[in-house]
Amino acid sequence: MTPTLITETKPEDWTYISEGGATIVFSYRRPHNVQFSDHVLRLRKVAHGSSDNTLLDTNSEQPDDPMIAFQENIISKLVPSEFLPSFVMVVLDEDWLRSLVILRDGDRPAERRQTDQIDVRRTKGVLATDLIGGMPIAMEIKPKWGFLPTEYHLSPETVALKTRTCRFCMHTSLRVEQGAVDTTYCPLDLFSSDDTRVRKALGALWAGWYESNGSLNNLRFFVQGGMIKPDDDHSVQLLAHFFTTDGSTDVQNLRQSFTSVLAQALLDSPVLSLLSTLQRTLDVLDVEGLSKLYTQTLPDLPYNGLGSSVPDPSMDEWKDFVRIYHSDYHSWNHTVPNPRHLRHYLMAYLLSATFKDCSIIISPKSTQVGSFDVTIIDVDIKSMDRLGKWERLDRKIVEHYKSSGSQRRCIDSQRVTQLGCTRL
Ligand SMILES: O=P(O)(O)O[C@@H]1[C@@H](OP(=O)(O)O)[C@H](OP(=O)(O)O)[C@H](O)[C@H](OP(=O)(O)O)[C@H]1OP(=O)(O)O
Ligand SMILES: Nc1ncnc2c1ncn2[C@@H]1O[C@H](COP(=O)(O)OP(=O)(O)OP(=O)(O)O)[C@@H](O)[C@H]1O
Structure with a gap:
């Protein structure tokens, strides 16, 4: 060709x-x-x-x-x-x-x-x-981590925190201390498949977009192929034209219309549920469990951080991994991981990281008024040399959150049903 x-x-x-x-x-x-x-x-x-x-x-x-x-x-x-x-x-x-x-x-x-x-x-x-350029309007959401870890592999120091507050909310707390704009967005609301919670998440994403003047990367708007910012009146008029029947640029009205329209688009699509399933099933050990398995399996190696000097998988190894993921992987006893499976657990974690870091683009279907396409972008390969960074970042995020005294409760709808997600 x-x-x-x-x-x-x-x-x-x-x-x-x-x-x-x-x-x-x-x-x-x-x-x-x-x-x-x-x-x-x-x-x-x-x-x-x-x-x-x-x-x-x-x-x-x-x-x-x-x-x-x-x-x-x-x-x-x-x-x-x-x-x-x-x-x-x-x-x-x-x-x-x-x-x-x-x-x-x-x-x-x-x-x-x-x-x-x-x-x-x-x-x-x-x-x-x-997915953006030819569209009258397109929204980009970077949802991030859509699950809470299971307790099996967490240490006594982290288990209470990590099973109560999601990784994104803890990371936000650290970032805010480092000078970033705060956000009340919780990915577990967005991933919940529950209309009220999805609207709550979208409302928080909107507020984050508005208050940061579009600098947070979890929500972006594009009109006729160009990214728009909330401080540009013309841009807000274009949004109002799309989301409201009367073109009203009142911010509360616009936020309300945006959350209703997008909630429907996301609830109608299987994409978020698929992403959450991939993220959680590929990260079954948490980085703590992965690290434990790594040191137990390779006790004689000098410990220069998780995954140090582990070669990146070849494409054939990746293909093999996907075959295993679709067959035996789900029947392995992940509570007592087999050291023979170390490399596959490392690869699963890399793939999980890809799905934790991707974005989705939501744009109106040209064929059907009121319905939307939801497409996943940025599903790039992550390499083994990231594992050490993720291990250190995990520790830093949890230690900071512990010392902050915050106790936000985030609800993973696939695991727990009885508590609400509120910042305490
Ligand atoms: O570590 P995180 O969770 O902050 O994620 C990084 C992202 O930060 P975010 O949380 O979305 O603001 C970060 O996003 P930005 O470039 O900051 O928009 C990248 O996506 C980074 O991946 P890569 O280095 O491009 O492969 C991401 O790094 P990896 O975690 O995928 O290594
Ligand atoms: N197929 C596409 N159509 C239209 N716009 C796109 C497409 N793919 C990416 N973009 C736009 O380009 C931006 C950068 O692309 P992408 O997120 O893949 O880059 P990246 O460098 O891998 O990102 P990150 O640092 O978040 O990992 C996206 O956030 C999106 O706005």
Whole structure:
């Protein structure tokens, strides 16, 4: 098959949509082109002054972006393809990318521009279904962790806390102390499948968006392909036009309409329930149990942190893992994990981390007024060298929360039913 070349388009044909820590995304606008229309271009970024890009040899063939094979072989075996954008490789060109930087760098947030840039030495990028650019409106939610851990593998010091307050709420408490904007959003409400609680979560996401002037990453709005902010009157008018019958820009009214419309869209979709199931079934030991299993299984290794010097899985190992996940994995006794399964438990945790960190895009279906598509994005591979960071972060979050004296009670609807989720 002849590869798709980015040079068949002009940099001016692409507009900036958004970016995360690793990728930057542009939407194709015009002229109509069967390969590019309704697609976004996903490009890898590189930190300013990083030595990473010197590792790339622009003269020899670079591998395809691993996100393509990972989605094709692994994620699509866990998530039905109707809930995923499609991906295809596109051949890049350094001069073309440099022109894109000159044209569009000014559209990026200043703090991102200070940190990183498009990696112009990459010769391959990814074209994906455009879930935002062609839409009159689209919402992006980063739901984060949708479950409470089981008590089996938790230490006496953490068990009470970790089975009462969810990881996101504890992390928020730490972040607020470090200067971040507070939010009352609790993912367990969003994942609850209960109308009242889903509305409560959406109300909190709206408040977080409004009060942080759109700087929190758990809710974003895009109108005609551009991200909008609450302090821009024109943007709020556009939102009001979509969500209310009378176009009223009264904030309470708008928040109310937003929560009603989105709650219905989320309750009608199986996506959140699927994400919560994947997150919890892939993280059955908690990072504490994983760490215990690791030290018990490899007692002679010097302990440089969980997963240190464990090689990343090959694609064949990932395929094998997914086969096991669909067969034996659920019959293993996870309360007494078998040391022989250590590598699979490590891989399960990495995959769980992918689903804890992904986002969903909600956009109106073009075919049916009042109904929405919900699609999962950012399901990238996480690598073994993250495990040590997650182990340390877990300890830091729990220690901070303990010392704060807070006792927020978060309800995991799949485990407990009798208590409410309130900040005490
Ligand atoms: O560690 P967390 O839970 O804060 O998650 C990180 C995210 O922070 P968030 O909580 O969403 O504000 C963080 O999000 P931002 O870039 O801050 O929007 C990343 O998604 C990061 O993953 P990666 O380094 O891009 O692979 C995420 O790191 P990993 O946990 O996936 O390593
Ligand atoms: N298929 C798509 N269509 C439209 N917009 C998209 C698409 N994929 C990603 N985006 C936009 O680009 C942003 C960055 O993409 P993504 O979240 O995959 O990057 P990342 O660097 O992996 O993020 P993170 O740092 O959160 O892990 C998203 O938050 C979303 O706004």
